[in-house]
Amino acid sequence: MSDNRQTEKIKEEKAKWEEDVRGLKDRKSSFKTVSGMPVDALYTPLEQQELDYSEDLGFPGSYPYTRGVQSNMYRGRLWTMRQFSGFGDAYDSNRRYRYLLEHGQTGLSVAFDMPTIMGYDSDHERSLGEVGRCGVAIDSLEDMEVLFDRIPVDKVTTSMTINGPASILWCMYLANAEKQGISFDQVGGTIQNDILKEYIAQKSWIFPPEPSMRLITDIFAFAADHVPKWNTISISGYHIREAGSTAVQELAFTLADGFAYVEAGIKAGLEVERFAPRLSFFFNSHIDFFEEICKYRAARRIWARRMKEKYGAKDPRSLKLRFHTQTAGCSLTAQEPENNIIRTALEALSAVLGGTQSLHTNSMDEVLALPTEKSVKIALRTQQVIAHESGVANTIDPLAGSYFIEALTDRMEEEAEEYFKRIDDLGGVLAAIDIGFFQQEIADSAYIFQREVDSGERVVVGVNRYNTGEPLQIELLRIDPEVEKKQVDRLKELKSRRDNSAVSNALRELKDCAAGSDNLIPKILAAVKFYATEGEIVAALKEVFGEYREKPSF
Numbered sequence: 001m002s003d004n005r006q007t008e009k010i011k012e013e014k015a016k017w018e019e020d021v022r023g024l025k026d027r028k029s030s031f032k033t034v035s036g037m038p039v040d041a042l043y044t045p046l047e048q049q050e051l052d053y054s055e056d057l058g059f060p061g062s063y064p065y066t067r068g069v070q071s072n073m074y075r076g077r078l079w080t081m082r083q084f085s086g087f088g089d090a091y092d093s094n095r096r097y098r099y100l101l102e103h104g105q106t107g108l109s110v111a112f113d114m115p116t117i118m119g120y121d122s123d124h125e126r127s128l129g130e131v132g133r134c135g136v137a138i139d140s141l142e143d144m145e146v147l148f149d150r151i152p153v154d155k156v157t158t159s160m161t162i163n164g165p166a167s168i169l170w171c172m173y174l175a176n177a178e179k180q181g182i183s184f185d186q187v188g189g190t191i192q193n194d195i196l197k198e199y200i201a202q203k204s205w206i207f208p209p210e211p212s213m214r215l216i217t218d219i220f221a222f223a224a225d226h227v228p229k230w231n232t233i234s235i236s237g238y239h240i241r242e243a244g245s246t247a248v249q250e251l252a253f254t255l256a257d258g259f260a261y262v263e264a265g266i267k268a269g270l271e272v273e274r275f276a277p278r279l280s281f282f283f284n285s286h287i288d289f290f291e292e293i294c295k296y297r298a299a300r301r302i303w304a305r306r307m308k309e310k311y312g313a314k315d316p317r318s319l320k321l322r323f324h325t326q327t328a329g330c331s332l333t334a335q336e337p338e339n340n341i342i343r344t345a346l347e348a349l350s351a352v353l354g355g356t357q358s359l360h361t362n363s364m365d366e367v368l369a370l371p372t373e374k375s376v377k378i379a380l381r382t383q384q385v386i387a388h389e390s391g392v393a394n395t396i397d398p399l400a401g402s403y404f405i406e407a408l409t410d411r412m413e414e415e416a417e418e419y420f421k422r423i424d425d426l427g428g429v430l431a432a433i434d435i436g437f438f439q440q441e442i443a444d445s446a447y448i449f450q451r452e453v454d455s456g457e458r459v460v461v462g463v464n465r466y467n468t469g470e471p472l473q474i475e476l477l478r479i480d481p482e483v484e485k486k487q488v489d490r491l492k493e494l495k496s497r498r499d500n501s502a503v504s505n506a507l508r509e510l511k512d513c514a515a516g517s518d519n520l521i522p523k524i525l526a527a528v529k530f531y532a533t534e535g536e537i538v539a540a541l542k543e544v545f546g547e548y549r550e551k552p553s554f
Contacts, residue, residue: 007049014044034288034458035246036448037411043403051406056301060396064304066297066409067397068355069320074393078106080358081383082159084326086111086136087370088483089490090146093136097151099373105380108151109159109360111135112169119165119206121535122487131484134370135161139491140533144172145179154182158189159234159324159358164206166193167215168537171525174227190231190280190324193219196257196429197236199550200438201243206538209430211545215520216261217268220275222521231280233261234324240438241284242330244446247295248412250284252419253438255302259420260429262311276307277317283356285347286328292347293399294408296323296354302413324358325351332367336462337474340364345382352386353399359383369476436551491533498531506530507540514544 021041031039051057058064061071070076083100085108086093097108113135115127121139122131131137138144148158153176162169170191177187195212198205205212216233223232237245237254245253258279265275281299285292303321307313327347332340341364348361361379363371371379387393399405426432433439452458459465506527513523527537 007046010044010046014042014046017042033247033291034286034449035248035291035445037246037248037291037408043407045403047403047407051410056410057400057406063308063316063319065300065320067400069300069322069357073355073396074352074387075396078387078393079352079356080107080157080324081105081380081387082107082109082157082324082358082360083363083376083380084109084111084161084360085371085376086113087134087477088132088479089137089487090143092132092483094147094149094151096373096376097147100376100380101151101156103377103380104384107157107159107358110147110161112160112162113137114204116169116534117162117164117204119168119534119538121491121533122484123491124535127484129484131487133479137483137487138169138172138534139487140494140531141172141175141528142490142494142531144169144176148173148176148180152182153177153180153189154186159192160189161192163192163195163198163202164204164212165534165538166191167219167521167524168528168534170219171521171528172534175525175528184227185229187227188229190234191219192236192282193233194236194257194282196260196433197239197254199433199548200240200253200257201245201442202239203550205548207541207545208548209433211514211541212548213261213264214268217265217270218519218521220265220270220278221268221519223278224270224274228278230278231322232275232278234280234282235261236282238282238284238326240442241286241328243442244330244449245442246445247286247288247291248415249419249441249445251295251299251302251412252416252423254281254283255299255306255416256420256423256429258303259306259310262307266311272307272311272313273315273318276311276313277315277320280357281321281323283323283325283351284328285325285351285354285356287331287343287347289346289350290404290408291412292350293354294405294412296325296351296356297397297405297409298412298416299323300355301409302416322357324360325354325356326360327351327362329362329366332362332364333460333463334367334472335467336470337364337368337472339462340367341378341382344379345386348382349386349390349392352392353397355397365474365476368472368474370479372475372477374475434551494531495533502530503527503532503536506532507536510537511540511544514541 057066060068085096113132114130116138120127122137219232223230235258237250240253241250300321304319307319327344331343344361351359361382363375363379365371365375423432456464510523
């Protein structure tokens, strides 16, 4: 039967089916994804008539990488299992990291406390009450040495969730590796280093956009020459989604940020092939199973096409979108926290079916506190069951060819392209940030979602339906207030015994460099090695760069 005859036959049969179901009552007036994208009752080959296998799907490890960035994907190697972890001081977190590695975790992911994220030392007045509360407190190279004590950083890759002061924490990590006798070219890992999404969603910035972008491109250049295995940035949609965006907004805004970093690197005089292979991404895995899978497939295809066609990249490594995934913290609920284990399992499964290279599964109690050993072990075991028992890692992109999957992937790509055009029309990412475009789009989506939850239109099990009102009965991790006092005392003692003259000279040279145009990383590295603290280095840079102030938006 010819293709045309086949198509006509399907059309006729679909029309008959639609006639058959017309009188049946649906349980809802409309069906849509968690992001609000309409979902049809049935998908058929009619939705895939424009699909060109080679141009739109291809083979795993081949352009446009829709089906995965490695040729054999998980048949060759499973994704890296890394739990986002850090609390108290470096001693507490070091114990947790070694506990996780002993239980089969294959990579580390460092959660820093709020003062570290904002560039303040633990003895700063703004740090009071926050030291070690939502992550580990790191003030100096000495803390980093404790954090990775007995952890060989040439054997374990580390991801560090840090943005405004990323260059400083990265230099501390490199200096610690050097003290362990490990050269820079043996060290692998990732720093988040994504300041654009801070302005858009997470709001933990330090410097204005221009010097922040300079720090990022300086890291690109230094890593290309000295730390070739390091992912210099993790362009993050996670926090955009956690702030309330839809899946398409997460996809579009994250990739738009990625393109902005590529353009910044080119503008800084770097050849695209020199830095693009070390760009990586970080996506959220929300609760809508199929929507998330399609988001990852669309992301790979968009990135490959844009890098090839607009930026002229030829090296396949520059075209491959590699990404880490974290299950959605915002989908977890304080009511009946054990339900979060199920949510996380579904979200982790969609990340795996979407082809992630690295995965963090949230713990059931994270909506209430930092996770206990028990809850983080369950979260890790969730990944291990998916990897070793479910069978989903045995074949590559097993949902490809699904009428629904391909139609939804295409639609997400089309809607992301519409956003790219709107951003370009506004003058690019920085201009769009300046007028609050991203922030307003995300706020509007968050409002719609919450309104649906409040009205009961969107069901959240144990919250607005099936809520038993039973009292909470799980153990929670409590941070000892003594942690802050001990951290401050250790910092005071460090400042009294280090070579303070050398520290002053290093900070002065750093400021001179910041006022010029040379790469800042060697100067930051030198200051770190003299045990200059994060707060001191940030303060020195602030004297030259200033601080960012967000324009009010109503």
